[in-house]
Each structure stands twice: as C-alpha cells, then as structure tokens.
Amino acid sequence: MAKNLTQKIIEAHLVSGEMVAGKEIAIRIDQTLTQDATGTMAYLQFEAMGVPQVKTELSVSYVDHNTLQSGFENADDHRFLQTVAAKHGIHFSRPGNGICHQVHLERFAKPGKTLLGSDSHTPTAGGMGSLAMGAGGLDIAVAMAGGAFYLNMPKVVKVELKGKLKPWTAAKDIILEVLRHLTVKGGVGRVIEYTGEGVASLSVPERATITNMGAELGATTSIFPSDEATRIYLEKQGRGEDFAPLAADADATYDEELIIDLNTLEPNIAQPHSPDNVVAVKELASKRIPVQQVAVGSCTNSSYVDLMRLAEVLKGRTVHPNVSLVVSPGSKQVFEMIARNGALADILAAGARLLESACGPCIGMGQAPSSGAVSVRSFNRNFEGRSGTADASVYLASVETCAAAAVLGYIADPNELGEFPAIDLPEKYLVDDRLVLAPAENPADVEVVRGPNIKPLPVNTALADVLTAPVSLKVGDNITTDHIMPAGAKVLPLRSNIPAISEHVYVRVDPQFPARAKELGKSVIIGGHNYGQGSSREHAALAPMYLGVKAVIVKSYARIHRANLINFGLLPLTFVNENDYDTIAQGDEIAIDNLTEQIKAGNEITVKNVTKGTTFTVTHDLTGRQIDIILAGGLLNYTKQQAI
Template identity: 60%
Template sequence: MGLNITEKIISSHLITGKMEPGSEIGLKIDQTLTQDATGTMAYLQFEAMGIAKVQTELSVSYVDHNTLQMGFRNPDDHQYLRTVAAKYGVVFSPAGTGICHQLHLENFAKPGATLIGSDSHTPTAGGLGSLAMGAGGLSVALAMAGQPYSIPMPKVVKVELTGKLTGWATAKDIILHLLGLLTVKGGVGKVFEFGGKGVETLTVPERAVITNMGAELGATTSLFPSDKQTEKFLKAMGREEDFSELIADADATYSDTVVINLSELEPLVAQPHMPDRVVSVKSLAGLKVSQSAIGSCTNSSYSDLKTTVLILKDNQLPQGVDLMISPGSKQVLKMLASEGLIGPLLDSGARLLECTCGPCIGMGGSPVSAGVSVRTFNRNFEGRSGTQDAKVYLASPQTAAKLALAGEFTDPATWGTPPEKIEFPAEIPSIRHLFIFPPENDEKVEIVRGPNIIPLESFSALPEIITSEVRLKVGDDITTDHILPAGAQITALRSNIPAISEYIFSRVDENFVSRMKNSDNGIILGGENYGQGSSREHAALGPRHLGVVAVIVKSLARIHRANLINFGILPLVLSNKSDYDKLSEGSGLSLETTSLTPGGVAEMTTTDGLKIKVENDLSEKELAIILAGGLLNYVGRK
C-alpha cells in the first residue's frame, strides 16, 4: 500500500515505535528552532544535559518576541542566547532580523526534513513540505542533545483542495474556513495533509499561511507536498539545492478527508475571542474599526505586504484608525524598499514597525479600550492584545487593509478589483550575512549570563501518596494566555521562573499565587481543551514552581500536555465529566501514585469520601518521567 507524505517523512525518521495511530513513536529530528521567549529556558536545559555540541543538522536561535529593550532583562537574554549559541553550534538570528517562522521558511526549512521548534507555529515550515511541529523548550533541548522526539503516531487527514481562489478570497480564508468547520479542537492527534488540484494554485507563502494557522486546530502539524511551487520558491530564495520532490503515493490512504472548493470561498473573519468563531466579512458590515495590524508569522511575507501597499497606495487612513505593519523579515522589508513601496505605505498614514512579532505578542500596539482591532494574526484570545476589553478579529491582509481604510466592516462586493496575485520580484536581496553562524573554534567563547538568567530549579520526585486540594477551578477553553499572560513586562521574565511565577493565572484569579504559596501543593481543575494556545512551557513550569502536582480536566491540549509531563505535573482526565461539578475550589483529594498505570484509570478520594475516577493517556515512559519529577530528572542532569 502506498504512503502519504506524513508517513513517508515519519518512516524515514522513525527510531522507535510503530506507525500505528496513537502508539508512541520516537523521531530523529533534523532541525530545531527556538525563539527568545522560550529559548533561554531551552538552552539552560540543554546546558544541564552536559552535551558538548548540538547533535542536529541545524539548530537556529531566533530573537523576535521580546525585542523591546526597556531595561536590562531582554538585552541580557539576547546576550546569553548569542553566546550560548556560539558555544554549542547553534545559528543565531539577532533581534530585528525577522520573525522565526518567516525567516526559517525563507532560509533553512527543507522538504522532507523533521523540525521541532519551541513555538507553536513551527508548522509554518510545513508550507514547503517539512514535518514541522511545535514543542516545549525541554523537548527541543533534548532533540538538540540527539534524543528522539516522542509523539503519538498521528492520524493523517487529507484536505482535498479543488477549484481556485477568486475575488478577494485568500489563503487566510482557506484556513479560517477550516477552523470554522472543525473548531479549535478539531485537529487533536492529527496531521492535516493538503492535496488535490487546488494545491498547485497556491504559492509557498500562501501554503505557509495555512500550515501556520493549522496550529489553531490543535493539530500535530499540517503540511503540503513539495512540488513545482516549492522548487520555484527555493530557487527564488537562492536555495535550489534544498529542493526534492515529495508527494503522496497515488494509492496513499488517510484516516479522513475534508474537501474544500476554493472557488466558493469568500473573505472571512474570526470573531473575538477564538480563532474558530468564523463568519463572513460582509455579515459584519457597519461595525466600526479602530485599528488594523498586518504582520505576524501568519501574514508577513513579501506577497502579503506588497498586496497591502497596493491597496493603501493613493489612499489615506481615516482619522482615529491606526494601521500597523510588521514585515516578517528584513528580506521582506528590503524587497518592499527596493520596489519603492515604503513611500506609499507611509503616505497612507500606516505605521511601519520592526520585523518582529510586535503587537502579536503584546509588545506595543495595544488597541484603545473596547476598540475593534482587525489583525492578520493567528490568535485573538481575550487580553492577548494588551487591552483586556478590546475585540480582536482575525482576517487576511487584504481584508485588514480594506477595513482600516473604510474605518468599518464593509461588504467585499464593494471593494472593486483585487490586486493581482503577487509572487517574487526579479531580484531578491539576501540577508544571510545577518545570521551569526557558530565559530569553528568555540574554545574562546564565553557564555555571558546577566542577572536575568537564573539557574534552573530542581524538582523532587512525586510522593507515593499525593494529598492535596483543588486550588483553582476554571472552565472550558483555558488558554496558555490565561495561565500565563503575554506582554512586555511578563515575557521579560522568561529566564527567571520565581519572578514569572508571580503572574500565573493573574488575570483569572489574582489570589491564586498567594493560595499556592500558603500551601504545600495544589491541583488545578479544568474543563475542555485545557492549555490550548502557545507552546510556552512556562505555563507548566510556573505552576510546578508554585507546587501544582496535577491538573484534572475534561480534555487537554497537545503541547501543554507534553509540557506538564516534562515538568512532572500529572495530566489527568475525568472519567465522568459530571464529576467536574462535584468538585470545587478547596475540595481535598488524595491519590496513590503507585496505583497509576500507563493509559489506566485511577481513583481519587475526596476528604468527604467521594470516589472520583481519573484516566491518563500516558505511555510507560511519560509516566516514569512524571514520577521522577520531570524530564530533566529522568534523563539525568549533569
């Protein structure tokens, strides 16, 4: 029987396990990437393993999140990242060079390669045929140490694209449509593999928009074939030698198929505060807009921004509407500049920001109170923009630019003729010299640690009997932003666990931290899809620092589950969801950890004698990791 693309990549990288959906597999990882907000911790963890050099073919450390150097913390982190990269053989991308996923796509991603990154939008590289997955920083550190990356063998869903995009519909509308169809829980345990005639009509930057935001489906990853479009892209980037064809066999099989007719799509938006609350742009006609933001790792390519400028050209923003544009890389910015497109952009009244994540991670650009902000980003969780009561809508660059100019939602039927599809300019400037490649001789390299780089904490193994209390009860769809908010002040503390832990659940319950500090340990009780959102391991590390020993939920998001395991927190699922209502904050619970078995059911007892059944989907290894007090204890610190 033939293989699909996912199976082809997995089978050529399989170290342990069988390719049967759900069973644990260990994969050889070719490439890793980190960004600064998760990277400092990942490199501290790598250092703790005592390995002389990274063992991957390529590892890159990007600085794109905390680029506002207000005070010593962020520059100290960047200095540590630069020097630790030089010491251990990692390529370093300085602040302002660009957003990790855009840069990786342009410069390093390869068809058929495996890539894990300590950022949940690592699947962006699936746009040119990499098997690219978001992971916790510790998993990335282990991959850099040469260890296989363990995941449950995913189911592979085919997304069959037919037809061709028309009018104002874009690649963003394809993924928004899929999110509306399948919801933010629809991809758990799955890889979305794109195929069909419609695929041929999409360029690599368009494909990368789709694989990027596939992360919002909760998917393991998404990927496209490597074909003529891929070859064209790699050639344009001066990397023709990295091309190899990678397509599914004609008789490949899939666990499921979703068909999307591109010709039927229209401009869409995701409404506040979830990426799957998708409706048509025209259905919101009349809603006033106070801000638009174009950029982020989803929509900051040359074609996205040139299209934006062509829409803005010879127009001016209405008073009171703020439009921010962040190019995905200096290469994108240089291409725009060399074609004389910066002038028209500035003349429209738009603001040109640095080539970084910027407003996407709350580094400036917050909307006005109760403002409506139309953003080309991938997430619109409540408060992520930095303004708690702002309403963030997710849309394509075309839609964001049009609505900013109008100052309100309008019907795309009134927008006139859309700009033609943009590919690449004849000459593409290189920015390769801006990356800092590790020196041949690292003996003279000294790792510099400023006061913001705090040594790793050691955690003890789990006791045989856990006696604890529910210290916080939360509802469904709790995101990692709820657990640990983003924003300049907080993300600057990513290398300082005691300090950042002060913000755990700070926007959900301001007394949570003090309750934890006044007790030996604690349990968090959650609803469906607990921990969805980013890969930030601090959302597990912070609670662990405060003494959280278990989360008991109705269901759990993939990367957060992995992070909980890595830091020795038990991820337990209620066997009977109705038991959620029987427990409240302050409920006492005990559990014999010796009664836990991989994939088994255990019984917890409340202080008033109620029996609560909890399940786990842990493998033998994962359970051993948790009982040892986390992955670093399990693999052994040096």
C-alpha cells in the same frame, strides 16, 4: 502500500512505535527553532542536559517576541540567547531579522525534513513540505540533544483544492474557509494535508499562510507537497540545492476529506473572538462597520507579495482619517526589498505607521487598539483581550481585505477597490544573511552571558517512595494555564527567571498561594474537570514544581498540560470516583505509600486522607516511559539517565 505525504515523512523518521492513528510514536527531529519568549527556558534546559553541541542538522534561535526594551529583562535575554547559541552549535537570528516562521521559511526550511519549534505556529514550514510541529521548550531541548520526539500517530485529513483563486481572493481566504468547516477543534490529533489541482497555483508563501493558520484548527501540523512551485521559490531564494520533490502516492488513502472549490471562494473574514467565526466579507460589507485600526504583518501574512499588494492598493490613496494602519514586515528580507524598490515609500506616503520586523501587535506588544475599537488584522488569532484592549473587536482577514478597510474606513469587500494589482514573486529574493550569526568555531572560547534576568534552571528531584503532603490549593472546573501562570507584559519578561515568575502562580485565584506553597515545602493541588486547558505554556507546570507541588489530583485534564506536568515530574492523578473530590479540603494531609510499587503495578493508586482518616482511589494512566519520567523527577533527569 500507497502512502500519503505525512505517512512517508513519519516513516522516514520513525524511531519507535506503530504508525496506527492514536498510538504513541517517536520520530527523529532534523531541525529545531525557538523564539525568545520560549527559547530562554529551552536553552537553560538544554544546558542542564550537559550535551556540548546540538545533534540536530540545524537549530536556530530567533528573537521576535519580546523586542521592546523598556527594562533590562528582554535585553538580558537576547544576550543570553546569542551567547548560548554560539557556544552550542545553534544559529542566532538577531533582533530585527524578522519573525521566526517567516525567516525559517525563507532561509532554512527544507522539503521532507522534520522541524520542531517552541512556538505553536511552527507548522508554517509545512508550506515548504516540511513536517513542522510546535512543542514545549523541554521537547525542543531534548530534540537538540539528539532525543526523539514523542507524539500520537495523527490521523491525516485530505483537503482537496479545486480550481484557482479569483482576483482579490487570497490564500488567507482558503484557510479561513477550512476553519469555517472544521472549527478550532477540528484539527486535533490530525495532520491537514493539501492536495488537488489548486495546489499548483499557490506559491510557497501562500501555502505557508495556510499551514501557519492550521494551528488555529488545533492540528498537529499542516503540509503541502514539494513541487515545481517549491523548486521555483527555493531557486529564487538561492537555495535550489535544497529542493526535493515530494508528494503523496496517487492512490493514497486518508482518514477524512474536505473539498474547497477555489473558483467560487469569496473573501472571508473571522469575526470576534474566534478564528473559526468566519463569514464572507460581503455579508458584513453592507453593514459598513467602522474600523479604527488595521494591522498588516505577523507570521501569517507578511511576505513580499503581501506587502507589495498592500503598497499597490495604497499607492496614490490615503489611509482613512479614522483608521490607524500599522505595518510590520515579516522579515528583514521583505523589509529591505520593499525599501529598495520604492513600495515602502508608497506605504508611508499613504499614512501607514511602520513597525519593526517582529511579532509586535500580534502578542499585544504595543499598538493596542482604542477602547471598544474594531481592528482588522492579517494575523491568526483574535481571542478576547489578546490585542491588549479588553473590549476591542478583532477581525482576521487577508491583506487585501485589510487594505480595503484601511483606505475605506469600514469592513469592505476588497473587490470595491477596483482593478486587482497582479503581483508575482520577485525575480530573485534579496539574500543577505548577515543578521544570522553562525555558531562559534571555538565554543570553548565563548562565555555565556547571564544578566540578572537569567536565573539557574530549577531541576526536580526523583519522586520519593512515600508521598506525604498537604493540599495547598483546591480549585474547581476549567482552570486554564492563564489561571495557573498568567501572561502579560509584567510576567512575560520573567520567563527565564523561575524564582521571580513563580511569585505569580495562581495569584488571580488566590494571591496567598505562592507564599503558602513555598512555606509548605511540598504540597498537592486538587482540581475539577478540564484542568490546565488553554495554551501549551510549560511554566504552568514548571513554576508550581518550583513551589514544591508534587502531585495534582483532578477530575480530568487538558491533554497538553498533563503532558507538561509529566515532563516536569509532577504526578498527574485522576479521581476514580469524582465524589471523592468533595471530601477533600484545602489543608488536608494526603499520603501515598509504596508509590513506586503502586505506579508500576497498574493504573490505580490508593491515597489516604490522613486528616479525615479516609482513603480513596485515583488512576494515573501513564505509559511505561511516562512512569520512568515521573520517577526520575521529570524529562530532563530522565533524558540525562538515558545518556543520549
């Protein structure tokens, strides 16, 4: 039977399950990557599994998020990451080497391989023909220990690219166009697979801009075929031997289709505060919206060609007096190349402010815009407040459109800049991997350095057969992972310190919650609809677990948070009759008898409200494997039991 590219790669890695859309499958993982903000926890979890060396073909630990060192915490994390990598067979990309996705594309991604990363933009490597997916740190730890990755078989959407991009129109405009059509929910449960004649004219870094921002569609991942452009890119990176041709069968079928005509595509821009709020730039150009900040960089748009094009536009020009232009090259490779060929001098001469090769302003690490400012960025997200300034208006656009805003001082169609600077891939990329440290040859000699910010990983215990616990908190609908576990510059550096970070659980909703939950020892949380919506932040399950929360009973869950609760051994239950929510109060004593028997017997469980003397029914909807994970006290214990 004819197969699309996604089906081919999944089939080659299938461990269990049926390749039917929506059904659970398990696949083997070839490569993993982590970044520092999620990596510390992933490696603590990996250590707890007791597997001495990673079993993947390649695992890389990057440092790109928390690179500011205004206290000891981030520096402690970096030393831990470096030593734990050396000990367990993991490559370590030192701070300064660049953003994980950019560096992975340049130096490690391979066509046809599966890549699992503890960062939502891991699909960037789909530009190379990898099946690259983001997941929680615990899933990465399991994959490094040789375990399979479980997911629901995705639907596959064909995006056919016709024609060729016009001058001043870029790969970023293609993905913004796809976002305009499919919206931020349009990719959920789907892989976006690019086909058509337009593919051949896009270089690997351009393809990677498109697959990177597939994350904003909510897609499982996005992927391009591996073809002549892939071979050329790998040759230029000195990795010709990593090339393998890969494409969908000519008569492959897809679940859905979208056609984008590159011949007629115009420069696009995503308006505040959502990446799918997309219009053609020329629709805004006539309004001459003044711009106060322009930021070029991020894992989406900071390749060699991106930076060279910026330099060409800036050459002989001056950054507008009202604009702060900040530039962060995506990798040391790009940074060094533009430094050596003089392009960096053009960027600096024009008045740009240079940042290190890291995520930086993309996660609000410095360079917050001024109050009420308009910031035009080559990044991938523009949610309210993400820039660090609550009332800033962030627009997302190509590097070309950013460059136009930087010199003109307002949102402008880049065609206003005149002649288009045609820039090609370099003859050869500058290859110098000295900032990537190979694992130790004698792991026994390596001592893992744990500064005061690295605390031992709390591990859950197996679930008791009788659960009797008070309700420590009752919340309403649409609780986000930000409500449960806030982010921000104060909390983020505590991610490897669960006792410290757990002091922040639910504090925005109820400042007394952490102390109360700890005092109760074990407890249950009651919630409304869409509980745990937002990010994949696993600390929103791990930290409540640390505080003794054993079960959560709600009207409905956001999918990823429910999966995280299971991973950490918290029982995720749903009311059968939503009116029962109203009968429970904070402080009520809840009891479930014969828990193991009830969970295994079917989906429904009887719960007693001891305080009120009533009973009600909940459902668990767990698969057999998930039941075993819950009973074991979480995925970590379950994985150890499986003795992989």
